Amino acid sequence: MPESVDTSYHSYFTLEKVAKGVWAAIVVPGSGAVGNAAIIDLGDVTVVVDTFALPEAARFLNETAEQLTGKRVKYIVNTHYHGDHHYGNQIFADRIIISAELTREVLTTNGPPELGEWQDGLKQQIAALQEIHRTAGTPRLIEALGYEIAEKQALLAATPSIRRVTANLTFRDTMFIHGSDRTIQVFTYGGGHTCSDTMVYIADVQVLIAGDLVLSKTHPAMLHGYPGVWMKIVERIGSELDFTRLIPGHGDVAGPECIQDMLDYLKRIPEYALAAAQSGSSAQFWIAKGIPAPFDEWAGSHIFDWNFRWLFNQYTQS
Missing domain, CATH: 4.10.860 (DNA Excision Repair, Uvrb; Chain A)
Structure with missing residues (x-):
């Protein structure tokens, strides 16, 4: 890291160099930033992926990106519509903000709350x-x-102080951003975690920025998702994308092993909730049993409660 880089952002995130010209901004738990972000140097162009839950954290992200690359951030990519990945957009309101078409549609159709x-x-x-x-x-x-x-x-x-700033450039399936030193792919396989989830692939260094589709030993929130379709998307990621490092929406930087971890979670937790719903016992009875191994060692253990209750209710009402 250049000596000139200000480290005051550490209250919100830590910076990890993932590959040449690629950095992960991994949130500090409890800081309020919530969702991870990433910085990509394309040579003559700087890209930031996701902007945290707090504008103040996004301000540090912007300053850090410019100090690292020596260039003003030109593009912002939002991976999905959850606020912990885009509330910081207002810091970049005069830049080109990119999202999948459906992500922008959700945010513009459902305006911000009073x-x-x-x-x-x-x-x-x-x-x-x-x-x-x-x-x-x-x-x-x-x-x-x-x-x-x-x-x-x-x-x-x-x-x-938060105001909603949505994408001013959208895509349906895939788009490419070309810089002087590298090209990155911005694309979606559809919706799994939400109705539309965007990823960024940096082919020359085999890095995938996966948003919340693939996390690193962290419970994924299922409440707005489609677990069956989500599994198919993760399977497709594992079979079609050649990556050695993955920057997740939550958790630490990981490798290809996190694909199988996510598949196991997306298969086993719904199966566990279905068996519980069919048992005749209450959701609270099953919650009291704790989280099934190995997921009991994952971060965000309170999210298991949310996921289990949501799935349990779906199965008991169907």
Whole structure:
């Protein structure tokens, strides 16, 4: 890392050089940044992928990208519509912001919440999380809930300053950004984690930026997703894309091994919830059993509760 790079961003993210001209901005748990980002130097062009949940964190991301590459950020790519990956867009409002066509459609059709309603909702979520935190039974769950509460509190404090800035350039299937030193592919295989999920592939260094489609030993939130289709997308990623390093939407930089990890989760957790729903016992009875191994060692253990209840309700209501 150049000595001139300011390290004050460390309160929000740590920087990892993944390959020549490619850096992962891995969020600090509980900081409020929430979703990882990435910086790509194309030679004469700088690209940032995702912009965190807080504009303040995005400001540091912008400064860091420009210090690393020596160039103003020109392109922003948003991987999907969840706020922890695009609330920081406003810092880049005068740049070219790219998303899949359907991602922009969701964000423009469903406008931002009214401020008071948004703040009330966050306060209710924080109160509910604090109640669960008081009775949490494992150190890992206590830690995960503590991070989640801190992130919600940081977002609540930032809500008056957040304004939605959506893509001004969209694509349907794939597009390429050409720089003087390299070309990157921005593409989607459809929707799995959400209705539309974008990835970025850097072929010359075999790096894949996967958004929330593939995480690194971190529970993926399923509540807006389609687990069956999601599995097919992850299988396609594993069979069609030649990558050695992966920057996930959450968790640490990983390698191809995370494909099988995600497939195992997307298969086994729905199967576990289905068996629970068919058992006649309550969701709470099954939740009390804890998280099935090996996923009990993954980060974000509170998300398992969300996933399990959502799946359980789907299976009991079908």
